[in-house]
Amino acid sequence: MESTHGPSPNDQEQTPYEFESGFTEHTSFHSNVSEISNPSDYKPLGVTHIISQGQSLIGVLNDNQVLKYPSDPNNKEYQEIIRKEAAILQRIGAHPRIVGFLGLNEFGIRLRYYPQGSLRRYLKYHPYVRVSKKLDWCEQLASAVGLVHSKNVIHCDICLHNVLLNDNLEVLLADFQGILLSRDNTVALDGLTRECPKSYMPREDIHDASVKTDLFALGSAIYHIINGHEVFPELRNLHDGEEILHRFMDGTYPGSDYVASSVVEKCWKGEYTDAKEVSVDLAELQQAARQADSGNLKRDLILQW
Template identity: 40%
Template sequence: MNPYDFHSWYPRGTRRAIAAGANHFVATVDDTTVLKYPVAPQEAANLYLPDAQRFRRSILRRLGKHPRIIQLKGKHEDGLLLEYLPNGSVERYLVANPRTSVKQRLVWGRQAAEGLAYIHTKNVIHGDVSVGNLLLDPHLSIKFCDFQGKFLNADGTVALDDGSSERSMSSMPRSDHNNHDHKTDIFALGTALFVIVTGNLPFPDLDTLDEDEIQRRFEEHEFPPLEKLPGGDVIRNCWTGSYNSASEIIVDLQKLEKTVE
């Protein structure tokens, strides 16, 4: 099989494909479960995606059951059995519902911070915090998915590392982009918060491929206007590295929520 020539396929027990990414499909198994599986059958998957499924399974097992984390529901020879969240991602929801209230947007921001704070207490680095990886449960509450980063031993040494897949407008300026930690996750959360609040990326005049200019603006603190934006100070503090933990973000967003009807 040509590793670059992929066609839809359906593993045992799946009903219909409902989503696809660069290297995976998602198909329903039943009304509460989906299977996330490689774009190529298992015998060919290792040609281009070694150990990725095993890595994500290990992280989800470490995180366990939590209201802000997508639930791992069992084993399957071809991928990950996950809870089905039919409301999709925050990214897609905002496109379909651009008039979502400020209150709801701030609730999502606080919930995202709650999820990230919990993830970090488990010595896990997400590595790809974005609105596309924040899913919505039936109550429109946030759950993190698609972990890309690493998890650490109790002494801080790396147990497993799957790299970082941050988008250019979510990437904290640094010399080594393979070096990701709590701070890079918090920076990316700042961009996610900006998108949640505004519905737009930080620099609409730039293409996401304009990485050098994006990084220059972030490095020199040439941020989009934040002064009149709900949560603007929180976003700025994420981008400037002022927060030491996601727990601090929760506190600030809880205060802000109380001021919005």
């Protein structure tokens, strides 16, 4: 499905908008908005049905592929965001923990289709998942974040809505409308996406983003995985953003009586330098969880006997 290696060193000097298919920043997206009564219903040629709506739509092409494209084909800003996401995905390269990028066409980005959907949705309908399995997901997500950062990419919107599951129920990170950095750490591309309040590290400049802001969001994602719900479930991102921000600024975190609370709070406090450190701490917790699972299994067998 995907190879395990990213771009070669020679690719590093490639202009961000140049793609192997020959699609460049000067290529126009297909535009027929005058024929569309409701842009949210817009289905380019080949799309059978829409499975996600927003500024961009995701439509199914076949059993293996979806198309991500602007809801309004004449909106230049959305077109630009789609191009930037494609450039970032190409820079990251193919990897088992990253959504499968299949190239661009005249309508948008072709991506691998994952019928299992998002981890957020899976947890909603499968609330009773073993802690060891949840820690597996946390480790896989931390690994994906580490890979992204190694490619000079800041994701800028790590949350379970953007974490997909493959057929083996393993994690893949998706939705790359974030930042691509140049070698000197200046911004080469910015898709202008930033985190929602429950994943947002308090900072003076809302447009500022870094490894640490991604790791903060990773902490919120780990909290969600372990607890089965977002941080501060009584508050809503849309209406309670200021209250959420103040709680994070004041260090008013949820209780620490859950697995991986120490990892989550270190992410929120900015105490990790990179995602590898998060992975190390998660691996230690995973080892303990597996030992506990093994002990519980032996106990259950003895009781049954």
